[in-house]
Amino acid sequence: MEIIRSELQFVVLARGIGSRFETLSSDIPKPFLPVANLPLLHYVFEYLCKSKVRQAIVITHSGLQKRINMLAEKFPIKIENALVDPDIGTADALREIASRIDHDFVVLSGDLITNIPLHKIADIHRVSGSAMVMLLNEENEEDSKKICKDKLVSKHFIGLNKERVVMFQSSFDSGNFVKFIKPFLEKFSELELHSNITDGHLYFFKHWVLRLIEKKKKTISSIQGDLVPLLVKSQFNPKIAKRLSKYSRQGEYPNFKGFNFLKDNCNMRKQQFKIKCIAYKTPRNLLCMRVNTLNSYLRANFTLITCNSFFSREAYIYKTIYLNKGFRIHEDDHIEDSLLGKKLTISGQRNIKNSIIGENCNIGKNVRIENSILMDNVKIQNDCQIFNTIMMNSSILKAKSRLIQCTVRVNQTVEMGTIATKYIFGEESFY
Structure with a gap:
């Protein structure tokens, strides 16, 4: 893989919480659950090293710090542990370490197993000037049925206009129905609506997004539940976009293109919003799995049996x-x-x-x-x-x-x- 340039900082979420399969994670911390006889976190470190990432911040808690350092010693990567309360949300955890991040940053979950080319997502992030690029994975029919049956997993309705994410809505909030307002449909004559695409929990963010997280303590606690939907809506809602624009001053963030507001017409027409949320869909020949339920834990183990590139x-x-x-x-x-x-x-x-x-x-x-x-x-x-x-x-x-x-x-x-x-x-x- 190509080298990921140093203007990006990498943050790994590895707080040891496995609330969706406590039977396993209550005995063995989630980052160290064995997947094909290797700790789950091993795959994240290996992925970063293969992508030529030289250092990363690992958000964890004091009980896992020593084990994470011992695992990191096996890889040519510099790990800086950031200790936070394991019970706070993912965006709350980013807020706790905001002083350590001074560039555009990448957040990836410690339960992600993938071999997608990280440099390609980085290139999209640079060229598009997007506020966020998020990894999405299309599940096959069998896996989608398992996800739908699992009450602990939130299914999402994700709307795509070419590569752009224009809708990100949880079924926990809307049930099994999606409502569209007329201006939205007028804006997008072509819209792909997916219910079998899952959030891979790998995100590229502009640095100004961190300032937004810092200031919105009451309303942004979770990356997936709060931050992502807000950024997606801000692309087309002028009131939200105007509020966000103050966190993205062009002088401080030279790569940010700013907003260009024209006359308000049905809240969308004749407006140009430079803020973008881009999707990177996992190619079908590559691997993207999150190990966050019992079913996904079993599936990851059995899938990796045939993926010999993951073995030592x-x-x-x-x-x-x-x-x-x-x-x-x-x-x-x-x-x-x-x-x-x-x-x-x-x-x-x-x-x-x-x-x-x-x-x-x-x-x-x-x-x-x-x-x-x-x-x-x-x-x-x-x-x-x-x-x-x-x-x-x-x-x-x-x-x-x-x-x-x-x-x-x-x-x-x-x-x-x-x-x-x-x-x-x-x-x-x-x-």
Whole structure:
């Protein structure tokens, strides 16, 4: 990738909050949840390094500071931690570190896994003079159905006029209906309205946007919920635009083109607004995933099994299986589309399909594992079957058990002969 120039500052949101899948993140901080046997935050640091980014500010809290520094030591990147209250909003967090940002800035979520060319978005930001360029990802039909069923995820109606974002509306606010006023439709004879496009939580902002965040403490708390909708509306609402113009003085921000107001006619006609909000849609051949729900966590793990560009040199591919060096496959083994971690011990025939197994795991005889994730130090005794299940660190499944769509939390033991479906061991509850 091309070098990202130094006039951009990078901010990573990694506060350890995983409120949409607390079953996992209450035991393991979200930035360090293993995805294909690597911490989730590893993918963000790797992405920045491949994009030639040399330094970044990581917004986190004191409990994660040491672990983040240890992870950052593995990469040629300078990390500056900014400690904030984990319970405040994303825009509130930016407000807390405003004194450290003196250029146009990029905000990306610590749960983003992507390989899009960052320099292309940076070029769009420079050339367009836009207030914001945001990453959007079009979900396939199967993923869109999962998003619609997940009550914890806000679906958005996003309107695009070519590359420009002209509508950004949450279904939490409007239900499943979108209303258009006549002047809006007159303004855009061609409008693409999407309900299967998700916000990738990667944003390029002009520096003046930070001043807006600083001054609007009462009304801007969340980037996605407050700031983005405000910037989108300001493109076409003269009253909002006029209020924002005072935060973007041309002398202080020479790249800002200013506003050119003409006569007000139906609030839109014959007006030219230089403020722009631009969308960058992920090309279909590239990857863009946010790991912010249980479904997306599973999907990310299984997707990365086949994305060998994300794996380190310690792993290699044999047919469709990712293995660590020194592990041998026998004739009676049935292993496919799986990632096997270091120091794995398996007794007897192996029957593993589309699964990820962490380090130092011990698997007994006649065990079947499909579409499942075993984290580190997991023990599976003889004659067990595991389907669509997550077994977290140091958990134990005793002999002759069968789990379907279950989660076994850290250090939990499932007793012999257990048969369970959609059950959380350690919370003693059903999904």
